Amino acid sequence: MLPPSAAAPPPDASVLVVDDNEDVLTAIRLLLRDHVQTVHTATSPAALPTLLRETRYDCVLLDMNFSRDASTGREGLRWLENAHAIDPGAVVVMITGYGDVDLAVRAMKHGAADFVTKPWANARLLAAVGAAAQLRRQREASGAVAGPAPPASGPPRPAVPEGGVGELVGQSPAMRAVYETVRKVAPTDANVLILGENGTGKELVAEAVHRLSGRAAGPFVSVDLGAVPPSLFESELFGHAKGAFTGAAAGRAGRFEAAAGGTLFLDEIGNAGPTEQAKLLAALQRREVVRVGESAPRRVDVRVVSATNVPVYERVAEGAFRQDLLYRINTVELRLPPLRERGADLDLLADHFLARYAGAYGRAAAGFTDGARARLRQYGWPGNVRELQHTVERAVILAEGDRIADADLQFSAAPPSGDAGGQGGAALDTLDLEELERAAVRRALAKHGGNITHAADELGLTRKSLYRRIEKYGL
Numbered sequence: 001m002l003p004p005s006a007a008a009p010p011p012d013a014s015v016l017v018v019d020d021n022e023d024v025l026t027a028i029r030l031l032l033r034d035h036v037q038t039v040h041t042a043t044s045p046a047a048l049p050t051l052l053r054e055t056r057y058d059c060v061l062l063d064m065n066f067s068r069d070a071s072t073g074r075e076g077l078r079w080l081e082n083a084h085a086i087d088p089g090a091v092v093v094m095i096t097g098y099g100d101v102d103l104a105v106r107a108m109k110h111g112a113a114d115f116v117t118k119p120w121a122n123a124r125l126l127a128a129v130g131a132a133a134q135l136r137r138q139r140e141a142s143g144a145v146a147g148p149a150p151p152a153s154g155p156p157r158p159a160v161p162e163g164g165v166g167e168l169v170g171q172s173p174a175m176r177a178v179y180e181t182v183r184k185v186a187p188t189d190a191n192v193l194i195l196g197e198n199g200t201g202k203e204l205v206a207e208a209v210h211r212l213s214g215r216a217a218g219p220f221v222s223v224d225l226g227a228v229p230p231s232l233f234e235s236e237l238f239g240h241a242k243g244a245f246t247g248a249a250a251g252r253a254g255r256f257e258a259a260a261g262g263t264l265f266l267d268e269i270g271n272a273g274p275t276e277q278a279k280l281l282a283a284l285q286r287r288e289v290v291r292v293g294e295s296a297p298r299r300v301d302v303r304v305v306s307a308t309n310v311p312v313y314e315r316v317a318e319g320a321f322r323q324d325l326l327y328r329i330n331t332v333e334l335r336l337p338p339l340r341e342r343g344a345d346l347d348l349l350a351d352h353f354l355a356r357y358a359g360a361y362g363r364a365a366a367g368f369t370d371g372a373r374a375r376l377r378q379y380g381w382p383g384n385v386r387e388l389q390h391t392v393e394r395a396v397i398l399a400e401g402d403r404i405a406d407a408d409l410q411f412s413a414a415p416p417s418g419d420a421g422g423q424g425g426a427a428l429d430t431l432d433l434e435e436l437e438r439a440a441v442r443r444a445l446a447k448h449g450g451n452i453t454h455a456a457d458e459l460g461l462t463r464k465s466l467y468r469r470i471e472k473y474g475l
């Protein structure tokens with residue numbers, strides 16, 4: 001978790017806390033009232049739109065797991081998007097009940113600034129609120145308000161870096177191999193499956209495939225299948241007719257039709273449930289879709305690029321992912337390496353993000369101190385490039401000198417103790433069983449990029465037991 005080194009919240013800050021647990025609200029209110037001017041609380045996220053319209057908050061602390069949908073965090077993600085739609089400058093910090101890194105990373109992808117896990121350390125929560133308030137004020141001062149990611153059809157992209165493709169930075173052998181495959185496959189109409197942990201750049205690669213293809217002048221339409229509720233799946237993907245269901249005042253094309261003549265990016269396809277998989281397969285096989293409430297199929301001309309961070313071949317072996325769908329989407333497969341395996345790319349990427357955010361926030365930020373570089377290299381980066389990007393952005397904002405120092409860096413997970421792969425590490429000098437267990441859990445999580453299934457396998461635990469330990473040790 002982040003060290004409590006961030007600035008304290010400004011005394012005049014205003015914070016909104018939304019959580020369905022009254023005890024949580026009381027505890028946070030008691031903590032914050034000594035540090036900030038205003039703390040508003042709400043037990044239901046339904047109050048969010050009104051509160052955000054009436055008040056400008058420096059920070060919104062939003063629970064991910066409201067009781068109705070407690071296991072997936074989807075409801076929290078929907079409210080997060082809703083908050084940004086109402087107040088594009090809102091800086092939202094998610095509260096998650098069980099330290100699910102995947103879910104938290106997903107929230108950050110949807111625009112959350114940070115996350116804290118329950119039970120929280122007070123210093124950590126205060127640091128998160130302080131950093132959020134600084135971020136909001138910096139963004140307001142620079143005119144760069146936070147909002148949904150710009151559409152792919154937005155402003156022109158920067159020039160292609162030498163040897164790279166699209167916006168991808170990195171020259172490691174693994175990334176060069178990725179560029180080569182992208183260049184070869186892009187001009188064909190082959191379906192592409194991109195595999196890799198969260199935040200490794202799968203969507204950037206998908207965009208690069210589109211931009212280097214004959215469809216570049218057509219649309220690039222992205223759909224996060226993990227975030228589409230099953231009840232909305234068909235209408236979202238295939239569209240609906242006017243009056244097909246309550247609220248369908250007009251007919252609407254789905255994502256397949258919207259991508260006609262271009263590329264459809266099916267993100268997180270490994271998270272699609274069995275019914276959704278069957279519907280996708282049918283649409284891909286027939287190359288046609290039927291809008292909800294209609295009976296006549298419509299032909300669609302799309303090139304499909306898919307991505308997932310789940311071990312999809314294992315899912316096929318377990319019977320959880322359809323083999324025929326996998327074969328349909330994986331004509332060409334690309335694997336993106338985790339950041340911790342890309343060697344010097346880490347420095348290239350850190351410099352790239354430093355230049356970007358120094359420019360955006362009007363900071364001098366001439367580079368990193370040696371200590372800061374060493375810490376960047378030592379860390380395991382479970383959230384990969386996205387996490388590095390957020391870490392550098394925060395550091396640019398927090399830095400007081402003209403170089404980013406060690407103390408300006410805040411990490412979401414504790415750095416691995418000792419060498420990543422060996423038997424060493426400070427924790428192993430102790431014979432305290434709890435300490436040893438804590439260290440093992442932490443290392444397994446870092447090694448598997450926060451993937452609970454893999455970490456649990458390696459530790460010889462069930463997922464449930466691993467969750468219990470994550471909670472117990474506050475990881």
Ligand SMILES: Nc1ncnc2c1ncn2[C@@H]1O[C@H](COP(=O)(O)OP(=O)(O)OP(=O)(O)O)[C@@H](O)[C@H]1O
Binds near residue numbers: 197
């Ligand atoms: N090689 C790279 N060079 C520059 N920026 C990168 C690179 N890889 C990723 N990024 C940046 O990191 C962030 C995450 O990338 P992206 O969304 O493509 O990852 P992803 O693998 O699709 O993540 P997820 O699995 O969570 O969907 C984005 O802001 C992207 O611009």
